[in-house]
Amino acid sequence: MAETLYRSERLEVRRVAAGDGRCQVITFDSYHEPTGTDRPGFGEAFFRAEAITAIHVMSHGNNWFQYVEIQELLNILRCECAGAERLLTYGSSMGGYAALRFAAAVGAHAALALSPQYSLDPRKVPFETRWASDRRRIRFLKAVDGAPIQPVPQMIIAYDDALDADRFHTELLMADAPMTAIALPHAGHPVGGFLNDIRLLRPLVLTVLDGRFDPARFRHAAHARRTRSAHWLAHLADRQPPWRNACAIALARRAVELAPDHPVLHDMLARRLAAAGQYVEAIAVHHRAIAIEPIVDYLWGLSKTLFAAGDVAGALEIAQRMQTLAPCGAGYHAWAARLRGVQGDLPGQLADLRRALRYDRANRGYRWQLLRLNWRWWSARLRGRA
Numbered sequence: 059m060a061e062t063l064y065r066s067e068r069l070e071v072r073r074v075a076a077g078d079g080r081c082q083v084i085t086f087d088s089y090h091e092p093t094g095t096d097r098p099g100f101g102e103a104f105f106r107a108e109a110i111t112a113i114h115v116m117s118h119g120n121n122w123f124q125y126v127e128i129q130e131l132l133n134i135l136r137c138e139c140a141g142a143e144r145l146l147t148y149g150s151s152m153g154g155y156a157a158l159r160f161a162a163a164v165g166a167h168a169a170l171a172l173s174p175q176y177s178l179d180p181r182k183v184p185f186e187t188r189w190a191s192d193r194r195r196i197r198f199l200k201a202v203d204g205a206p207i208q209p210v211p212q213m214i215i216a217y218d219d220a221l222d223a224d225r226f227h228t229e230l231l232m233a234d235a236p237m238t239a240i241a242l243p244h245a246g247h248p249v250g251g252f253l254n255d256i257r258l259l260r261p262l263v264l265t266v267l268d269g270r271f272d273p274a275r276f277r278h279a280a281h282a283r284r285t286r287s288a289h290w291l292a293h294l295a296d297r298q299p300p301w302r303n304a305c306a307i308a309l310a311r312r313a314v315e316l317a318p319d320h321p322v323l324h325d326m327l328a329r330r331l332a333a334a335g336q337y338v339e340a341i342a343v344h345h346r347a348i349a350i351e352p353i354v355d356y357l358w359g360l361s362k363t364l365f366a367a368g369d370v371a372g373a374l375e376i377a378q379r380m381q382t383l384a385p386c387g388a389g390y391h392a393w394a395a396r397l398r399g400v401q402g403d404l405p406g407q408l409a410d411l412r413r414a415l416r417y418d419r420a421n422r423g424y425r426w427q428l429l430r431l432n433w434r435w436w437s438a439r440l441r442g443r444a
């Protein structure tokens with residue numbers, strides 16, 4: 059049974075005890091939609107099956123752990139794990155950021171981060187263009203994000219060095235503290251899916267946990283097995299230039315054949331088909347991805363493909379589902395506003411754009427669009443009165 063160690067409005071910490079407790083893991087939440095903490099912790103089923111006690115730090119929202127109560131939480135974790143002979147912090151992407159940044163504070167012996175960020179603060183990482191609305195929204199705290207990362211005896215990063223942003227983050231991380239970086243070209247962001255495909259995720263976690271990790275041996279195995287990975291094939295497909303679209307589609311089809319139950323692979327295939335103008339098949343493949351896992355990202359892909367195919371009404375219907383599933387997603391409201399604009403629905407466009415601005419107040423593009431649309435609306439009213 060899970061034991062709650064800490065709970066606030068924005069954070070929840072659950073311990074799932076297993077085994078003798080000599081080796082323990084603290085995991086940190088990855089980016090998630092919808093918001094909330096009603097889901098398993100990162101790697102919970104894996105650690106339970108391996109008889110390893112794991113403490114899962116769950117975040118209500120995607121704020122990269124920029125919370126004033128984080129120091130209180132870390133102090134609790136340090137006390138709760140003081141008896142562990144070996145303590146690992148572990149996370150992916152947003153969780154990888156926390157696994158490295160908080161490792162010393164909780165007394166960890168090792169930290170393992172899959173595709174982590176150095177920071178999301180635009181002043182520190184101007185090259186980062188992902189999570190744009192989050193970057194504008196988050197108030198980065200000096201107590202959390204301000205100081206250099208403090209080292210622990212072993213710090214491991216696994217990342218896709220073919221992604222410029224992930225490579226730049228890794229360079230900044232390694233400038234702060236001694237770390238071992240495992241470059242995995244075309245593994246994607248995050249690299250966990252690739253490592254799981256080639257059956258190296260489990261040994262990576264377990265050998266870092268017990269102190270037996272061999273970087274050279276791991277790199278060799280990852281390189282030798284890479285072509286067996288559906289995720290590797292799909293990411294390789296995704297990075298093909300437009301003039302190699304036929305090659306990209308062939309790679310993406312092969313990826314889906316290798317792992318037909320993975321929705322992200324169907325989504326990648328659908329996007330390449332849409333880029334080639336093969337809209338009928340692309341829409342069918344989008345629906346297969348959504349049938350496996352009806353998350354907002356896959357719905358957005360379908361909506362964009364429907365729009366490209368000329369079905370604006372269908373694209374808007376999907377956009378409205380996105381708005382319901384993720385009401386705090388500014389980009390989804392802005393997309394719906396764009397579709398309503400194409401339909402000539404000015405009041406609806408205004409309403410959606412106001413929602414977008416409510417959740418991304420620092421977005422100058424939304425402000426300018428709203429100003430321009432308000433001018434059109436008032437001009438139309440004045441003309442109607444004349």
